[in-house]
Amino acid sequence: MDYDRDTLVTWDREHVWHPFTQMQGFREEDPLIISRGEGVYLYDFQGRRYLDGVSSLWANLHGHRRPELDQALVAQLSQVAHSTLLGIAHPAAIRLARRLASIAPAGLNKVFFSDNGSTAVEVALKIAFQFWRNRGQGEKQRFLKLNNAYHGDTLGAVSVGGIPLFHEIYRPLLFDTLEAPSPYCYRCPHRDDCREQCLMSLEETVASHHQELAALILEPVMQGAAGMIPQPPGYLARVREITRRYDVLLIADEVAVGFGRTGRMFACEHEGVSPDLLCLAKGITGGYLPLAATLATDEVYGAFLGKFEEFKTFFHGHTYTGNPLGAAVGLASLDIFVQDRVLQGLPAKIELLTARLAGMAAHPHVGDIRQRGLMVGIELVADKASREAFPLERRTGHRVIQAARQLGAILRPLGDVIVLLPPLCITPEELGSLCDLTFEAIRRGTE
Numbered sequence: 001m002d003y004d005r006d007t008l009v010t011w012d013r014e015h016v017w018h019p020f021t022q023m024q025g026f027r028e029e030d031p032l033i034i035s036r037g038e039g040v041y042l043y044d045f046q047g048r049r050y051l052d053g054v055s056s057l058w059a060n061l062h063g064h065r066r067p068e069l070d071q072a073l074v075a076q077l078s079q080v081a082h083s084t085l086l087g088i089a090h091p092a093a094i095r096l097a098r099r100l101a102s103i104a105p106a107g108l109n110k111v112f113f114s115d116n117g118s119t120a121v122e123v124a125l126k127i128a129f130q131f132w133r134n135r136g137q138g139e140k141q142r143f144l145k146l147n148n149a150y151h152g153d154t155l156g157a158v159s160v161g162g163i164p165l166f167h168e169i170y171r172p173l174l175f176d177t178l179e180a181p182s183p184y185c186y187r188c189p190h191r192d193d194c195r196e197q198c199l200m201s202l203e204e205t206v207a208s209h210h211q212e213l214a215a216l217i218l219e220p221v222m223q224g225a226a227g228m229i230p231q232p233p234g235y236l237a238r239v240r241e242i243t244r245r246y247d248v249l250l251i252a253d254e255v256a257v258g259f260g261r262t263g264r265m266f267a268c269e270h271e272g273v274s275p276d277l278l279c280l281a282k283g284i285t286g287g288y289l290p291l292a293a294t295l296a297t298d299e300v301y302g303a304f305l306g307k308f309e310e311f312k313t314f315f316h317g318h319t320y321t322g323n324p325l326g327a328a329v330g331l332a333s334l335d336i337f338v339q340d341r342v343l344q345g346l347p348a349k350i351e352l353l354t355a356r357l358a359g360m361a362a363h364p365h366v367g368d369i370r371q372r373g374l375m376v377g378i379e380l381v382a383d384k385a386s387r388e389a390f391p392l393e394r395r396t397g398h399r400v401i402q403a404a405r406q407l408g409a410i411l412r413p414l415g416d417v418i419v420l421l422p423p424l425c426i427t428p429e430e431l432g433s434l435c436d437l438t439f440e441a442i443r444r445g446t447e
């Protein structure tokens with residue numbers, strides 16, 4: 001049965017508590033209700049078309065209603081929709097685990113499934129913690145994170161997060177962590193020497209705390225929700241070298257940057273880095289279904305082997321861990337990477353995007369444009385020379401995305417950083433229109 005839009009708006013206001021949303025203001029706005037999708041477009045109830053400029057929260061890779069993914073889902077439905085991985089198995093998860101291990105950075109041979117990015121991170125944190133206990137080095141139980149970090153919303157993930165607006169309120173509930181500076185060159189006091197200074201500080205912390213450090217967690221190459229903060233070239237490889245030297249595990253959170261976003265299948269590949277634990281979610285199903293995976297090396301996995309009564313077991317698992325529908329679609333998504341030569345097609349799109357973004361740089365309120373692959377952050381400022389931010393209550397980022405919506409694109413800002421993160425399948429023409437729309441929305445939103 002179809003429902004009319006007015007009824008849905010009423011029920012939405014009455015019953016739905018939207019994530020990361022101040023409901024007081026939201027309930028006064030006319031909500032956008034999406035009724036269908038096709039390729040890089042989403043359509044609302046009135047049939048208005050919107051370019052999905054943030055891949056439905058950084059997840060969609062190959063477009064909406066992609067026939068191969070739809071068919072993989074239906075085919076799996078005809079077998080079984082759900083069966084657990086706790087103590088038993090099913091073909092889709094087995095095949096996807098093997099496939100992920102074959103494309104992941106070298107050494108990541110074991111796959112622990114869960115169902116979203118935050119759980120992928122929780123799993124990595126708990127594995128890292130227990131790894132050292134199982135090895136008889138239980139004093140190694142702390143974590144080092146970068147400031148500005150975002151790794152999800154569950155309490156473990158929030159503990160290793162560093163965004164005051166999201167995380168500060170929960171401080172009494174969080175475990176204590178160590179923090180290293182994130183190389184946010186645009187706002188770094190050391191600007192020209194940002195990489196070296198940030199690495200020096202990170203290394204000092206690792207050197208003085210390695211005996212109590214279980215792991216360092218970071219998003220490789222680009223900190224996404226932090227505000228699209230790219231790491232200077234060479235940074236990641238040095239972090240890997242430091243963590244190895246001091247015997248600290250490296251957790252790479254590729255929930256946002258994985259699956260082609262930065263131009264390579266995994267961001268770690270840019271610097272030939274293999275972490276000890278790798279967190280994947282979002283794009284793992286091409287943006288279709290909730291599924292996640294935490295990959296581990298054989299060495300990490302090996303520390304959990306033992307007789308039952310030794311209690312080295314990893315006591316963790318979710319009801320929908322490795323759900324067959326998600327796993328089947330995940331396999332089909334990886335097939336599309338091969339069949340469409342997705343990665344091979346990216347450099348031309350990335351170059352086009354770089355060129356189009358350069359055209360926005362002169363705008364008086366565009367402070368910084370940061371890009372890695374098809375991930376972009378455009379930081380808007382009140383004053384370009386001093387880099388002074390707009391007042392919070394002006395809600396500049398929000399104004400820009402409202403303008404973009406009127407122009408036909410769905411965007412979502414991170415404060416006053418406008419994010420562009422289109423599906424990988426976007427064509428050059430569609431990419432051109434996304435840039436045109438965004439630029440015009442920035443003009444309107446900063447007036």
Ligand SMILES: Cc1ncc(COP(=O)(O)O)c(C=O)c1O
Pocket residue numbers: 116117118119121150151152153219224225253254255256257281282
């Ligand atoms: C780097 C990173 N890690 C973890 C998460 C959490 O993922 P989820 O929202 O699926 O829990 C996100 C979500 O944006 C993310 O960007």
